[in-house]
Amino acid sequence: xxxxxxxxxxxxxxxxxxxxxxxxxxxxxxxxxxxxxxxxxxxxxxxxxxxxxxxxxxxxxxxxxxxxxxxxxxxxxxxxxxxxxxxxxxxxxxxxxxxxxxxxxxxxxxxxxxxxxxxxxxxxxxxxxxxxxxxxxxxxxxxxxxxxxxxxxxxxx
Numbered sequence: 001x002x003x004x005x006x007x008x009x010x011x012x013x014x015x016x017x018x019x020x021x022x023x024x025x026x027x028x029x030x031x032x033x034x035x036x037x038x039x040x041x042x043x044x045x046x047x048x049x050x051x052x053x054x055x056x057x058x059x060x061x062x063x064x065x066x067x068x069x070x071x072x073x074x075x076x077x078x079x080x081x082x083x084x085x086x087x088x089x090x091x092x093x094x095x096x097x098x099x100x101x102x103x104x105x106x107x108x109x110x111x112x113x114x115x116x117x118x119x120x121x122x123x124x125x126x127x128x129x130x131x132x133x134x135x136x137x138x139x140x141x142x143x144x145x146x147x148x149x150x151x152x153x154x155x156x157x
Contacts, residue, residue, distance in 0.1 A: 012051070012065045013072055014117045016104040017080060020097045024057035031087055032139045035060065038083050040155045046070040050155050052118040055139035056128060061121045063108065076103050118145075 025031045032055050039062070043050055046069045053062035066072050084098040108114050118141075125137035134142040143149035144156050 010065060010068070011072070012063060012108040012114065014061070014063050014106045014108055015072075015076070016059060016061050017076065018059040018100045020100055022058040025087070025098065026055050026060070026139070027057045028091070030090060034087055034090070035083055036139070036152065036155060038079055038086075042075060042079055042082075043155065046075065048075070050141075051114065052121045052141045052145075053139075053152075053155070054121045054124045054137070054141070056124055057130070061124060063114070063117060063121070072105055 019025055026035070035055060039050065039053075042048070043064075047067040048070070049065040051063035051065070053060070064072075064075070066075060080099050080103075084096070087093065087098055088096070106117075108117060122134055122140060122142040125131035125140060126134065131137035134140070135147050138151075141152060141156055144152050
């Protein structure tokens with residue numbers, strides 16, 4: 001049985017999406033930059049808010065508050081579908097599937113939970129032994145919040 005995603009106006013979601021067969025496509029800067037550009041585009045188009053993110057080699061975590069213009073399911077379908085189409089075209093990849101089917105979502109209910117999930121997200125590269133310090137991992141919102149780095153300003157404001 002496939003469970004549907006719960007949609008309610010202004011929910012804040014912790015999202016995880018995983019690459020097909022856990023292929024580490026996000027070791028590629030092109031893939032990371034494309035994903036950042038597309039999530040920023042859809043965030044602005046649908047008036048959503050991104051609280052935090054990390055792009056790991058084979059999965060992505062982010063926290064998003066969905067506006068009343070779109071459901072979380074539609075947002076993810078657009079984001080993953082558009083990414084897959086452009087990435088396949090740019091990388092001359094013949095695969096149609098970049099991501100595993102679906103995605104994981106958890107509704108964040110309060111500030112404490114938001115803070116805990118943000119810490120989990122920012123700790124991911126350390127836990128995976130691909131960075132020694134939080135600030136050393138580029139594709140994360142950590143430096144925006146704690147190092148005054150404005151690289152991902154458009155995505156995170």
